[in-house]
Amino acid sequence: MKKFIKKIVLFLSPCFLILCLIVVADPFKVWFNYDDYNSAVTQNGEHVRFKLFNNNKDKYHFDSFIFGSSRSHAYKTQEWKKHLKDSASPFLFCASSEGIYGILNKLKYLDNLNNPIKNVLLVLDEHCMRGNSNKKGHLYISTPALSNESSLEFYKTFVVASLNV
Template sequence: MLSKFSAKLCLFLSPLLILIIGYFVFDPFKIVKTYDSYPDNFAKSLNRDRISTQIFINNNPKYHYKSFIFGSSRSSVFYARNWGKHINDATPYHFDASCETISGIASKLKFIESKGNQIENALFVFDRSIFNYEQDTLGSVFVQDYRVSGLSWWKYHLIFINTYFSKGFFIGFYDYAIFNNFRKYMRNFLEFRKINYTPVVNDFIFTSYIEQIKADSINYYNQPNFFYERSKNKNLPSPAIKKYQLKYLQQIKEVLARKKTNFKIVLGPTYDQNYFNKSDYEFLVRYFGKENIYDFSGINEYTNDKTNYYEIYHYKPVVANQIMDKIYATK
């Protein structure tokens, strides 16, 4: 009787067992194994923080990176090689993450320091969103790599396994893997825009946007409901920096001081035209000095022109290049 029950239980659980084995064998989130490069069209399922960490670990023994760009995906348009021309470094590293947080930036700096790297130059691309999230509360696309955050290996994978089984993710993953055919239901968890990750310096390039704009910029910028109308009034949002986040600002300050880093903080020109809050700005000045902070938030020449943006979340490299030209201009 017991053996018959055990056989039935094994038969009942076999699909679950097969799916769990599939998680480790096929590695849908590209986190079980190590990779030198990553697919270019899975931004909704791949974790950018993991990619940035892994590419750093892969290449750091050879390149001994000494210059770093930090920020969310909005920092992606500050291409590392373009920045390198301003700081005389051929291989600066782009250590960004999707929906990056101030705690994530602080832990990345400590991680880099623990590897023995010099941190001669740093470029921080901030906006309000940097202070809006805590990574340990976010899902699989945003959680910080456990090797940097200190989260245990099994808790880290548990977050991804939960995503694997939720909302039919594994169905879409295996459907696409087998038939290589995109179906509408997959939009919830698979991203079919082409996004490229450059080797060595780890830039993040919005290839599909670039191709669409090049093919027909007029129709691109006149898509219905694509860009919303901004208020002509000055947008002065409430403070974003919380008291508990001051310790992360202090941690960043201490690493920069120990390494004698040449650094700059850019407050980016977000499409919403929100100004960086005055009290938040004063906190940054207190920790990093007014001479190192460059505020491009609010209503200005960049935010007034919607063609400076790919969509309402990300401005273009041309804007980043102009900003770098300004902040690194010889005084």
């Protein structure tokens, strides 16, 4: 029996080593918190925005939000702020191919935090209404804290994507 376990451990050790390298390298910046999420690797925009919000919410007290797909990047928070009260603190809370599902989850998340929502800019397109469930793929899957779906599935998606890089 010991010999069998030794062979299994020996057989699985390269897989474990690769998994450790993926986590340590963190090419999609999902395993750890960062001050700067800029990267040469295309990332999951929603996860990056979620992390940025959580890392900075206590410092900036965000109360105005831009929701939508990556098209919402056209609306700059500093430009929008000119049309809001001086005390407003805007945040761009977007995601690639964002749908109603993602926007609703973000609103629920903010509500659960008792985070004030004083202003909202919704950037909608024809694809937004089709997004009524969690998307698949490392660029689109919703972070578990927003979707209340499996963390294992979320991180597995990034491990698989890392193996395809």
